Amino acid sequence: MYTGITVGCVTTIGRKHISREVPCEDASFAVQKNGVSVVCIADGAGGKKYTHARFGSACAVELISDILTEHFDALYSENREAAVRSYFMAKIRIAFADIMAEKELDTLDQLSCTLLFVAVKDRRMIVGHLGDGLVVRISPSGLSPFSMPQNEKDGTTFFITAGHAADYMRFIKTTVDDCHAVALMTDGVQDNVYDEDSGLVKPVVAKMAETFKDGREKGEAAIKEILEKYIVGSSNVSDDSSFGVLLLEGTQAPDVASLESSAEKFGTSEEDFMTVAKAIRDDLMKASEIISKAAEKSEEEKASDTAETAETEPAAETKEPEEETKPEETEKVSGKKNLPAILLGIACVIELIIIVLLLIFRTRGVV
Secondary structure (H helix, E strand, C coil), X not given: CCCEEEEEEEEECCHHHHHHCCCCCEEEEEEEECCEEEXXXXXXXXXXXXXXXXXXHHHHXXXXXXXXXXXXXXXXXXXXXXXXXXXXXXXXXXXHHHHHHHHCXXXXXXXXXXXXXXXXXXXXXXXXXXXXXXXXXXXXXXXXXXXXXXXXXXXXXXXXXXXXXXXXXXXXXEXXXXXXXXXXXXXXXXXXXXXXXXXXXCCHHHHHHHHHHHCHHHHHHHHHHHHHHHHHHHCCCXXXXXXXXXXXXXXXXXXXXXXXXXXXCCCCCCCCHHHXXXXXXXXXXHHHHHHHHHHXXXXXXXXXXXXXXXXXXXXXXXXXXXXXXXXXXXXXXXXHHHHHHHHHHHHHHHHHHHHHHHHHHCCCCEC
């Protein structure tokens, strides 16, 4: 078990932005509060349409950090992870709406950014990621991607302002067991220390994380120097760069000298998921029909059993004779009883169809 936690983060402006006299669009935030340690970074979208992305990224890192420190237990214990992801995106939209009103912006897209975070309380850990950038797990045995970049083949990525951003957000619940540190980085750093073709994280990431073993202040100073000298300073067109670390004190660091510095590329295939999803469309329609009919049949059988039971049981004594129920009224009552089953069947059909239609036909939020 770890003896303490050190968190820290650094953001530096890229030379590309300096030469164009454009403000830094990355943001980072690290905090320890209510027994929760959080590191959160974001990369504001670049381009003419994303005029206020720096305000979006700055807002996002503080907002998400606040949510995690205030509501960690509720977020971790909730089994409906889709609901949790939607909650995060809803909170972001609420906060971004305030910025839009204040800055008199026309569209939510103007605040677009990616998002990466890690939070730890006792032995529990939450990792979140949407867009490009990289989250790395550092253990005594080595380095591995905790969450890989979300990039399309053309290099585009996804932002938290997309209408369906919750679909793309990764929300990982795990523990700190066998973990020494977690490192987060925007693509400005990722491109220099990660090989996307093989999934290899370069050993230098372990060295960078280890700078925090002597505390946050020394760690951030060391990372700032590394970023400015080797990352941002390595190219005249370098991007903004953010790097964050959550270090579990008292745990074993990996032997950097023994870590792999190269790896074979992943296998490739022409098949993509969209093709796989389309292939089940006809079968899905048949399955939906079966489910709907089965629900209707089940309710009909229940109604029949109820009627038979009523006929065989002796009538209860009553003070006044009951009025005769007309056949038309019986049919109406039966129809009402069947209604929930029919609606359930229809809901199943709609839900299954929507899943595939979303996969096949919806517009993606890429830029």
